[in-house]
Amino acid sequence: MKAYVFPGQGAQFTGMGKDLYENSELAKELFEKANEILGFRITDIMFEGTAEELKETKVTQPAVFLHSVILAKTLGESFQPEMVAGHSLGEFSALVANGALSFEDGLKLVSQRAIAMQKACEIKPSTMAAVLGLEDKIVEDVCASIDGVVVAANYNCPGQLVISGETSAVEQACEAMKAAGAKRALLLPVGGAFHSPMMEPAREELAQAIENTTFSTPICPVYQNVTASAVSSADEIKKNLIIQLTAPVKWTQSVQQMIADGATSFTEVGPGKVLVGLVNKIDKSAATFSA
Template structure:
């Protein structure tokens, strides 16, 4: 079975989406529609902005979503997903690909999600750290033993787990994890503690926006970050999407479930090659490539 996977925050780069805009009338139309919905010219920032400008949460999340979703749309009839998944923000791209959300509603939710997360980040100092070379269970145990908020946030691949929480608790956890033999325990340059209890204000805000949005039954199974299994019910998809802001991204487990359910060919749709790299670390025997627009 053919699986399409969609990247999350961190995959952005200057010039992203420009080839689509210049070579596809459909892409151009969708990008212009996005400028209108967002109320600012996101295409200017995507095509010509500095890395600093692209790093603003209100830009990054819609930019990655637009690159992924518009690329999927211009692939035309060759885009026939039998299963989809998205890493964190990428889950919204996956939901548009599976026709759960319209392009317009997906973009509005991404924008609202970005703003709500930005607000939660500004309310309280928090951060994330990447931990390499330790078993997940050991990292979880250390997090449990540290005073303050620190939790496992992104299960990216075996031996790579991102933790999230209060700055002091993250710093302490990094010390302890290094002592326990972590190859690296490195604080990341992110705006806040995503996928942790510190995103609760954002979760509440997003819940209201999701509640007011029409969700359709998906055209193929969606492997969501929270349950890490196939979901085909629109109401369940809604609940998992709301829970995702404060719950961990179970990416390793999601990919393993897709492979167990018959996924044999994985195609990353969107900027960068991060997910293809993680695929090789999760299961080298499965084919992984990037979607290419021939123009």
């Protein structure tokens, strides 16, 4: 079975999507529609902007979403997903790709999500850190032993977890992780503590927008970050999308479940090759491709 996976924030680069815009009428039309919906020319920032401009959450999230979704739409008949998954923000791209969300609604939700997350980041100093070379259980135990908010946020692949929370708690956790034998524990250059309780204000705001959006029955299941299992019910998809902001991204578990359910190949659709790399670390025998 063919699985398609969609990247999240961090995969952006200057010039992303430009070749699509210049070589496909459909892509050009969709990019221009996106400029209209967002109320600013995101294409100018994607194609010519600085890394700094691209890093702004309100730009990054729609930019990665647009690159992924428009690339999928230009694949034409060859795009026949039998299962999809997306890493964090990428889950929205996956839901447009499997027909659960329209292009327009997906973009509006991603834009609202980005703005809500940005606001939540400004309430209290918070951050994320990558922890390498420790078992999941040890990372979870260390987080639980720290005073303050710090949790496991991204289960990227065995031995690579991202933790998230209040800046001081994350810094303490990093020291404790090193003491527990981590190869590395380093702060990430992010705007705030995504996928942690610090995102509660954003979750409340996004919940309203998701509830007011029409979701359709998808053409194939989505393996959602929250459950790491196949979901095809529109109501369940909505519920999990809302929980996603404050819950961990179970990427390792999702990929393992997709393989258990019959995935024979994984194709990453969007900027970069981060997910292909993670899939290969989760299962060395998995066939991986970049669209």
